[in-house]
Amino acid sequence: MRSVIVGTAGHIDHGKTALVRALTGVDADRLPEEKRRGITIDLGFAELELGDVRVGFVDVPGHERFVKNMLAGAHGIDAVALVVAADEGVMPQTREHFDICTLLGITSGLVVITKTDTVDEELLELVRAEAEELVKGSFLEGAPVAAVSARTGQGVEELKATLRGVALGAPSRSSRTVARLPVDRAFTMRGFGAVVTGTLVAGEVAEGAEMELLPGGARVRVRGVQVHGAPVRAARAGQRTAVNLGGVEASAVERGMLLAPAGRLVPTQIIDASVRVLAGAPRALRSRQRVRVHHGTAEVLARVSVLEEAGEIAPGAEGLAQLRLELPVAALPGERFILRSYSPQQTVAGGSVLDAHAPKHRGRDRAAARARLASLNAADDAARLAYFVETAGERGLRRAELAARTGWHDEALAAALAEAAKRELVAEAEGVAVARGLLERLAAGAAAEVEEFHRREPLARGMSRELLRERLFARAAPEIFRAALALAESRGALAAEREVVRAGGHSLELSGADAALKDRLEQIYREAALEAPTLEEALARADASPGRRAHVRKIFQLLVDAGAVVRVREDLFFHREALGRLVASLRDYGARHEPERLIDVAAFKELSGVSRKYAIPLLEYFDRERITRRAGDKRIILK
Numbered sequence: 001m002r003s004v005i006v007g008t009a010g011h012i013d014h015g016k017t018a019l020v021r022a023l024t025g026v027d028a029d030r031l032p033e034e035k036r037r038g039i040t041i042d043l044g045f046a047e048l049e050l051g052d053v054r055v056g057f058v059d060v061p062g063h064e065r066f067v068k069n070m071l072a073g074a075h076g077i078d079a080v081a082l083v084v085a086a087d088e089g090v091m092p093q094t095r096e097h098f099d100i101c102t103l104l105g106i107t108s109g110l111v112v113i114t115k116t117d118t119v120d121e122e123l124l125e126l127v128r129a130e131a132e133e134l135v136k137g138s139f140l141e142g143a144p145v146a147a148v149s150a151r152t153g154q155g156v157e158e159l160k161a162t163l164r165g166v167a168l169g170a171p172s173r174s175s176r177t178v179a180r181l182p183v184d185r186a187f188t189m190r191g192f193g194a195v196v197t198g199t200l201v202a203g204e205v206a207e208g209a210e211m212e213l214l215p216g217g218a219r220v221r222v223r224g225v226q227v228h229g230a231p232v233r234a235a236r237a238g239q240r241t242a243v244n245l246g247g248v249e250a251s252a253v254e255r256g257m258l259l260a261p262a263g264r265l266v267p268t269q270i271i272d273a274s275v276r277v278l279a280g281a282p283r284a285l286r287s288r289q290r291v292r293v294h295h296g297t298a299e300v301l302a303r304v305s306v307l308e309e310a311g312e313i314a315p316g317a318e319g320l321a322q323l324r325l326e327l328p329v330a331a332l333p334g335e336r337f338i339l340r341s342y343s344p345q346q347t348v349a350g351g352s353v354l355d356a357h358a359p360k361h362r363g364r365d366r367a368a369a370r371a372r373l374a375s376l377n378a379a380d381d382a383a384r385l386a387y388f389v390e391t392a393g394e395r396g397l398r399r400a401e402l403a404a405r406t407g408w409h410d411e412a413l414a415a416a417l418a419e420a421a422k423r424e425l426v427a428e429a430e431g432v433a434v435a436r437g438l439l440e441r442l443a444a445g446a447a448a449e450v451e452e453f454h455r456r457e458p459l460a461r462g463m464s465r466e467l468l469r470e471r472l473f474a475r476a477a478p479e480i481f482r483a484a485l486a487l488a489e490s491r492g493a494l495a496a497e498r499e500v501v502r503a504g505g506h507s508l509e510l511s512g513a514d515a516a517l518k519d520r521l522e523q524i525y526r527e528a529a530l531e532a533p534t535l536e537e538a539l540a541r542a543d544a545s546p547g548r549r550a551h552v553r554k555i556f557q558l559l560v561d562a563g564a565v566v567r568v569r570e571d572l573f574f575h576r577e578a579l580g581r582l583v584a585s586l587r588d589y590g591a592r593h594e595p596e597r598l599i600d601v602a603a604f605k606e607l608s609g610v611s612r613k614y615a616i617p618l619l620e621y622f623d624r625e626r627i628t629r630r631a632g633d634k635r636i637i638l639k
Contacts, residue, residue, distance in 0.1 A: 002052065006058070006080070008059050009060065009081065009083065015115055022150040022153065044057075047228040054228070075295075080101045080106050086123065095134065105336050113128060114150060116154060116155065131145065173237040174334075180203065182258050182296035186257075188249075206234035212260060214258045214260055215328040226243075226244075256298030266357070269324065273322070274319075275313055275320070278349060287306045301327070307369060322360070333376075357388075372391075382416050385416045388402065389434060390435040442480070446488055449463070454502070522559055530618075532575075532614070534572070539552050566579055569617045569621070585608070586599070593637075598635065601615055
């Protein structure tokens, strides 16, 4: 059975609640004050089965003081029943409610003329014409117009048939996004604990699911689910849903919160949006204007930053703006919102979210932001995902961040990523998504930086990886740094080694004098064996000229890079042949002292023939190289 939510809309005392009661038998006014005053103050709910369609009604208040309550119910409806009383016709709240439905992007509905028993046929036709004039050029132009009397029952059965047709023609909800239940009520039920209700706008809420309440992030468990008062194992998008929650008190839950899968969405306070200002708005929407943002069931104050070149969006016009919220909300691209003026409270505009986690746009970058955002309205999933990745820059976006930015479930996210990669819009770097063009520029920049390094340091084997990262990739994710090097290496531009990066075509060619100097340095350490000189002593013995020390150090570094000389400590080096002979002697000693294979410092000094000055650094080096392992004041010689 298909479930569709129909919301009433219209002026106070135009018979919305009486209409719902005539259709369903349920009095949607539940508050004592509503009974006493005879007006709807808060949201009311009822349901009606029409064959293969279940219609859930959201009855909203019509008084101008309670428009914010109306907005909390209007966010989740699939179709609207615009109610106009035959004895009054179109009134101010009729127009405001209709404007709100238009701004929320509702595309289905009908017009219902109530209280037909109070007027003659001529006046009824005048009200019908007035209602048709109101909706001309809108989504309700050409929609059914039903005339009923809730008091006598005239036209109610015909209205049910019309409602069924409207419900079947309402657009289906998107199946790409994760479950979201904007909370419109929270209360405690004896024996059950906290219960929240709302219209499930997407996904599924199942018994036993782990979820969280945003924006606070309180983790909760679904203990039970009801749809229209009946227990179910799971509720689906488009259903009025009550959820019994474990792990939270009802007093900690309030209207405006969002129930969503745990760890999936991230609240935001900066939103880029497409905004349309009502033609009847008293003035243009301008930057720094304070407004009330109604998103889902939440109402949040915000400052507007208009991105248009004129610095404002005129009445009747549409433009781009950034909303800087004073409190966080959980929003997703494509979701609709309403803007009302701060004071006096009046509906002035509405729009849709383009980027729910936008960076602040300042001064000069507004034109570029405007150009990028203009493409989002018509973007498909792959292009939209590529936009989010591009705006993240060198930081890139991980899967969890992409999920939070889009709200898509895993399958939809994977499909969009694959398509974006196929179009070469996005590349994946060890699970981090990065704009393909940016990765290409980073790879080219790394190759150019290393080439420049070789020109400055012709005797160096290559540029330190850490130095390269500090110079070009200070703000980049480590995965993107490695991916850029790998891309440059795959094209032969770079050769990345463990500690250094060199140009792909770089080869070290020494002059005859430098080659002789290199050989002389190596011979000093080879002959010294385990009685190695300090570096300064070796440099002095190789070339006595103080003015050449920096050059001789570079030649010496070539020996270290090639592994001919091994650094044991910052200022202590040994020839690899001497270390190799010592390791062989050490392992032979271990074999003769099975099974303990232990050696202390004194025995090591005797075995190696060195003083404590060399023994301790050598043993610490062997510990690092996994040749020995310290055991108290002795070492175990590893096999």
